[in-house]
Amino acid sequence: MARQRIINELSYWERQSFFSDYQALIIGSGIVGLHAALTLRERDPAARILVVDRGALPAGASTRNAGFACFGSMTELLADRQVMGEEGVWELVDRRYRGLQRLRSRLGDTAIRFQQKGGYELFQPADEEDYIACLDAMPAFNRQLKAITGLVNTFRIADDELSTFGFKNVKHLLLNQAEGQLDTGRMMRTLLGVARNVGIDIITGLSIESLESDRYGVTVTTAEGWELHFPKVLVAVNGFARRLLPALTVQPARNQVLITQPLAKLPFEGTFHYDQGYCYFRNIDGRVLLGGGRNLAPDREQTDVFGTTSLIREYLLTLLREVILPGQEIAIDSWWSGIMGVGSVKAPIIQEVQPNVVVGVRLGGMGVAIGALVGEEAANLLWER
Numbered sequence: 001m002a003r004q005r006i007i008n009e010l011s012y013w014e015r016q017s018f019f020s021d022y023q024a025l026i027i028g029s030g031i032v033g034l035h036a037a038l039t040l041r042e043r044d045p046a047a048r049i050l051v052v053d054r055g056a057l058p059a060g061a062s063t064r065n066a067g068f069a070c071f072g073s074m075t076e077l078l079a080d081r082q083v084m085g086e087e088g089v090w091e092l093v094d095r096r097y098r099g100l101q102r103l104r105s106r107l108g109d110t111a112i113r114f115q116q117k118g119g120y121e122l123f124q125p126a127d128e129e130d131y132i133a134c135l136d137a138m139p140a141f142n143r144q145l146k147a148i149t150g151l152v153n154t155f156r157i158a159d160d161e162l163s164t165f166g167f168k169n170v171k172h173l174l175l176n177q178a179e180g181q182l183d184t185g186r187m188m189r190t191l192l193g194v195a196r197n198v199g200i201d202i203i204t205g206l207s208i209e210s211l212e213s214d215r216y217g218v219t220v221t222t223a224e225g226w227e228l229h230f231p232k233v234l235v236a237v238n239g240f241a242r243r244l245l246p247a248l249t250v251q252p253a254r255n256q257v258l259i260t261q262p263l264a265k266l267p268f269e270g271t272f273h274y275d276q277g278y279c280y281f282r283n284i285d286g287r288v289l290l291g292g293g294r295n296l297a298p299d300r301e302q303t304d305v306f307g308t309t310s311l312i313r314e315y316l317l318t319l320l321r322e323v324i325l326p327g328q329e330i331a332i333d334s335w336w337s338g339i340m341g342v343g344s345v346k347a348p349i350i351q352e353v354q355p356n357v358v359v360g361v362r363l364g365g366m367g368v369a370i371g372a373l374v375g376e377e378a379a380n381l382l383w384e385r
Helices: 012-020 031-043 074-107 124-147 160-164 182-197 236-246 312-322 369-385
Strands: 024-027 049-053 119-123 156-159 174-178 201-206 208-214 215-222 227-230 233-235 253-259 270-274 279-284 287-292 331-344 349-354 356-362
Touching: 012 279, 024 031, 024 074, 024 215, 024 227, 031 049, 031 074, 031 182, 031 331, 031 356, 074 124, 074 182, 074 369, 119 124, 124 156, 124 174, 160 174, 182 201, 208 233, 227 312, 233 369, 236 253, 253 312, 279 312, 287 312, 349 369, 356 369
Parallel strands: 024 049, 024 233, 049 201, 119 270, 233 356
Antiparallel strands: 119 174, 156 174, 208 215, 215 227, 253 287, 253 331, 270 279, 279 287, 349 356
8 A cells, every 4th residue: 555645734824934925936045046046136125035945055066166266278168169169168258257257246255265376277298189289279269368358368388387386297287367266165155144134035955846837926846745836936956957847958967076184285276177177176275175087987977966986086086196296195084076067068058948937057067157147147037037
């Protein structure tokens, strides 16, 4: 005999005080969701806006990313150009850069510990062909980027810094002078505080299981079996979006990350990219944060389940001990993973997918950069519907 599901119904008080008279529901309290909520608040200071998240923290990727304020290494942009074309890739870069500036202006550099120390790309001897391709493309890239960053030479050769960084088996460095780094935890704590300070309601630990809409509004069902009604809904859960909307062309992608214990000597500062951006590392609080490697097992890492695997852990440890910090005693503090939303192209999906339901997803691994802009654009689309 099938087990009967017990539904814990909302009380009259709960429904009236916590779920009534909202103009919009935003599903997801990460970078996109909170910027969307703030945009709606700016459009209507009197609107009641509710943001919900299934976790205690916005932990898909917003509190689990590496804190790179970047918009694409040269090899990554060259690869993207093959897929998206010249116009498409520069439009995306422009949006990423504008998104970073919006994030910084909204929260302030001090609050998020933003530092523009530059972003370097590493080339080992086996990568000489890729390096030459970057040198060939660099003049044209810098001409395109001048209109975006304002710098005459956004990218430049940085081989003269190799001796100070102490890397092993690295032959060349390219520097993106406009790239920076920030503190992911402080960014999200500040963003949550800003949202609450302007009267946006945020409820965590509430999982939305389904939604149905028509021209009159949207009914969402929670894991508890509650049916809640809202005039409009914005979905901002990125790598988890297909749990709610299976037809979306966004796939989850897991990135695994480690951070070391504090080191006695750390010979570099900045953000660093390797292998078309699939690997990345940086300094933070006297430690090294290192992540990536999902291209080693793309099928296995196309998942929205958190966790780490021995294959990628061993790869990252080898990279850390043999290339980044050779000859040093290194203790690992902790490991974690984050879930991104990706697709065959890196352009985000910002569209109405059902009556009164808008999505802002598929950030392509650049949520810190483009998330603020995606949230704003999705909110403006929701407002206009």
